[in-house]
Amino acid sequence: MYPSSLTWRYTFSRKNRHRxxxxxxxxxxxxxxxxLIVIMSVMNSLQSVVIEQLRTIDTFNLEVTGITxxxxxxxxxxxxxxxxxxxxxxxxxTRGVVASATGSTSVLVRGVENLFFTESNPFxxxxxxxxxxxxSLTEGAVVGFPLQNSLSIRGADSLTxxxxxxxxxxxxxxxxxxxxxxxxxxxxxxxxxxxRIYVPLSFLYQEGEEHEDTYxxxxxxxxxxxxxxxxxxxxxxxxxxx
Numbered sequence: 001m002y003p004s005s006l007t008w009r010y011t012f013s014r015k016n017r018h019r020x021x022x023x024x025x026x027x028x029x030x031x032x033x034x035x036l037i038v039i040m041s042v043m044n045s046l047q048s049v050v051i052e053q054l055r056t057i058d059t060f061n062l063e064v065t066g067i068t069x070x071x072x073x074x075x076x077x078x079x080x081x082x083x084x085x086x087x088x089x090x091x092x093x094t095r096g097v098v099a100s101a102t103g104s105t106s107v108l109v110r111g112v113e114n115l116f117f118t119e120s121n122p123f124x125x126x127x128x129x130x131x132x133x134x135x136s137l138t139e140g141a142v143v144g145f146p147l148q149n150s151l152s153i154r155g156a157d158s159l160t161x162x163x164x165x166x167x168x169x170x171x172x173x174x175x176x177x178x179x180x181x182x183x184x185x186x187x188x189x190x191x192x193x194x195x196r197i198y199v200p201l202s203f204l205y206q207e208g209e210e211h212e213d214t215y216x217x218x219x220x221x222x223x224x225x226x227x228x229x230x231x232x233x234x235x236x237x238x239x240x241x242x
Contacts, residue, residue, distance in 0.1 A: 055122075055224075056122035056123055056125075056126060056218070057123060057126055057127065057187045057188065057189050057192055058189060058191075058192055059216070060089075060216035060217050060218060061217055061218055061219040061224065061227060062216075062217040062219065062227055062230065062231060062234075063214055063215065063216055063217065064079070064214065064215040064217065064234055064238075065212075065214040065215070066212070067212070067215070067238060068212055070238075072090050072213065075088075075090075075215060076088045076090070076215070078237060078238075079215065079217065079234065079237075082230060082233050082234065082237065083223075084219055084220050084222075084223035084226055084229075084230045085217055085218075085219060085220070085230065086121075086218050086219060086220045087119070087121050087217070087218045088215055088216070088217050088218075089112060089113065089115065089116045089121075089215070089216045090112075090113060090201060090213040090214070090215055090216075091110060091111060091112045091113075091116070091201065091213060091214055091215075091216050092110075092111050092201065092204050092213050092214055093108055093109060093110040093111065093204075093214075094108075094109055094163050094164050094165060094204065095107075095108060095109070095163075095164055096109050096161050096162055096163035096164060097161075097162040098141075098151070098159050098160070098161055098162075098197060099151075099159065099160045099162070100151040100152060100153055100157060100159055100160075101152070101157070102151060102152040103150065103151050103152070104151075105147070105150065105151065105195075106195075107147070107195050107196060107197050108195055108196045108197075109161065109163060109196075109197050109199055109204070110196060110197070110198055110199070111198075111199050111200060111201040111202070111203055111204040112138065112198055112199075112200075112201055113138065113200075113201050114137065114138045114200075116138075117129070117137040117138060117142075117198075118137075121218055122218050123218075126187060126188060127185050127186070127187045128185065128186045128187075129142070129183055129184070129185050130145075130183060130184040130185070130186075137182060137183045137198075138182070138198070138199070138200045138201075139180075139182045139200070140156065140179055140180040140181055140182030140183070140199075140200075141159055141179045141180070141181050141182060141197050141198070141199050142181075142182060142183040142184065142185055142197065142198040142199075143159075143181060143183075143184055143185070143197050144184070144185055144186065144187070144192065144193035144194060144195075144196065144197075145184055145185075145186045145193060146190075146193050146194045147193070147194055147195075147197070148181075148184050150194075153181055155181075156180045156181055156182065157180065157181055158178050158179065158180045158181075159178065159179055159180070159181060159197075160176065160177075160178050161176065161177045161178070161179060161199075162174060162175075162176050163175050163176075163177065163204070165204070165206055175206070177203065179199060179203060185198070201213070
């Protein structure tokens with residue numbers, strides 16, 4: 001304590017010819033530290049925004065898979081009864097190549113039901129849709145604006161999908177399908193706009209296969225950080241149902 005007090009008195013003593021320099025150095029350190037704190041606060045805020053966008057646009061707060069032998073309606077109603085879960089949507093996705101009359105590219109194809117687009121949820125609250133006249137968003141493919149431009153898609157052009165799906169004899173098989181474009185979307189995430197296409201959930205079903213969808217879950221805002229606890233409740237619930 002004594003050396004610190006002595007150092008302080010000597011550094012800022014009026015008899016010290018370097019007193020002004022010491023004051024400038026101390027002031028600079030204080031300003032620099034304040035600026036660092038502000039920058040870190042802004043970066044943490046931006047990080048939180050990006051994470052929230054990833055949770056709602058690129059994926060869901062929680063995803064449940066591996067549920068078989070239970071009707072989809074029963075799974076959804078059971079999940080929505082759990083405290084903290086606000087909305088549940090079945091979906092499935094696969095990698096594939098999509099081709100138009102002018103080009104092709106690799107994309108992630110996500111199949112969803114119409115409610116995913118028509119209900120108010122964290123996804124629709126952050127994504128803008130340009131829907132073509134008299135067409136439901138999930139009657140056809142919904143593509144991002146950059147993808148629409150790169151493939152020169154006009155109106156309700158048809159796209160050819162070459163998809164990897166589960167096969168009956170092989171683990172994976174390649175199928176080719178066609179689907180018209182029914183709408184265009186834009187999100188805050190560049191990667192999603194450029195590399196994802198939404199299609200009707202039934203478009204990704206194969207004839208004779210057992211439907212094993214993944215269930216995407218949005219949590220209540222107050223329980224957004226309780227994913228682990230809610231996940232344990234989900235595991236326990238479906239262990240009982242089986």
